[in-house]
Amino acid sequence: KQEVTQIPAALSVPEGENLVLNCSFTDSAIYNLQWFRQDPGKGLTSLLLIQSSQREQTSGRLNASLDKSSGRSTLYIAASQPGDSATYLCAVMGGGATNKLIFGTGTLLAVQP
Amino acid sequence: GAGVSQSPRYKVAKRGQDVALRCDPISGHVSLFWYQQALGQGPEFLTYFQNEAQLDKSGLPSDRFFAERPEGSVSTLKIQRTQQEDSAVYLCASSLVVGTGGSYEQYFGPGTRLTVT
Numbered sequence: 001k002q003e004v005t006q007i008p009a010a011l012s013v014p015e016g017e018n019l020v021l022n023c024s025f026t027d028s029a030i031y032n033l034q035w036f037r038q039d040p041g042k043g044l045t046s047l048l049l050i051q052s053s054q055r056e057q058t059s060g061r062l063n064a065s066l067d068k069s070s071g072r073s074t075l076y077i078a079a080s081q082p083g084d085s086a087t088y089l090c091a092v093m094g095g096g097a098t099n100k101l102i103f104g105t106g107t108l109l110a111v112q113p
Numbered sequence: 114g115a116g117v118s119q120s121p122r123y124k125v126a127k128r129g130q131d132v133a134l135r136c137d138p139i140s141g142h143v144s145l146f147w148y149q150q151a152l153g154q155g156p157e158f159l160t161y162f163q164n165e166a167q168l169d170k171s172g173l174p175s176d177r178f179f180a181e182r183p184e185g186s187v188s189t190l191k192i193q194r195t196q197q198e199d200s201a202v203y204l205c206a207s208s209l210v211v212g213t214g215g216s217y218e219q220y221f222g223p224g225t226r227l228t229v230t
Contacts, residue, residue: 004155031217032217034218034219036221041226042223042224043117043204043221043222043223043224044156044204044206044221045221046218046219046220046221049218089155089156091155091156093217099144099161099208099217100146100158100161100169100172101146101148101156101158101206101219102158103155103156103157104155105153105154105155106155
């Protein structure tokens with residue numbers, strides 16, 4: 001059974017710092033991995049999607065990497081801003097017909113001005 | 114609207130009541146998913162539709178939970194005889210079904226926060 005773990009559970013950094021969020025998964029047979037952002041009381045906003053054949057994806061100040069063989073992904077946020085404060089979730093999509101996402105429990109990020 | 118919409122956004126039910134939660138997916142999206150998110154946890158899969166066919170309901174926690182998508186667009190998640198442990202945010206997501214090499218990216222609605230008292 002696929003399990004997804006995110007470390008740390010919470011992180012507080014001063015504005016301007018670069019930071020890394022970690023995600024690990026137990027079954028390397030995934031179709032893709034997505035990073036989401038969730039603001040309090042809101043739904044999920046997709047940040048980056050990495051196909052299983054890819055090593056990384058970049059969008060603005062965000063860079064996500066994927067090492068499928070070791071079951072790890074990282075989300076790198078450069079020059080953090082208070083507006084980046086949110087919960088960050090990673091999710092893997094396994095093989096099979098359903099394409100359901102299996103989520104980690106998230107990292108709560110607070111960027112202090 | 115361009116995104117996934119859900120209604121109501123908030124629902125308070127007394128234990129034992131039935132509730133119905135609605136999801137309007139992005140127009141043209143064939144796949145529709147329901148997830149349940151307990152406080153402080155990541156979302157957990159409940160059920161999946163491809164058009165009107167419910168292909169996977171392995172995540173539904175009990176037979177009190179029922180989902181339908183009769184015309185292949187709007188979906189309703191119904192919970193009968195609600196219990197306190199049903200309190201959670203219920204998220205709906207939709208995606209295109211594409212051929213080999215497609216991203217299968219899922220787009221999420223804002224969720225319905227259900228509180229059972």
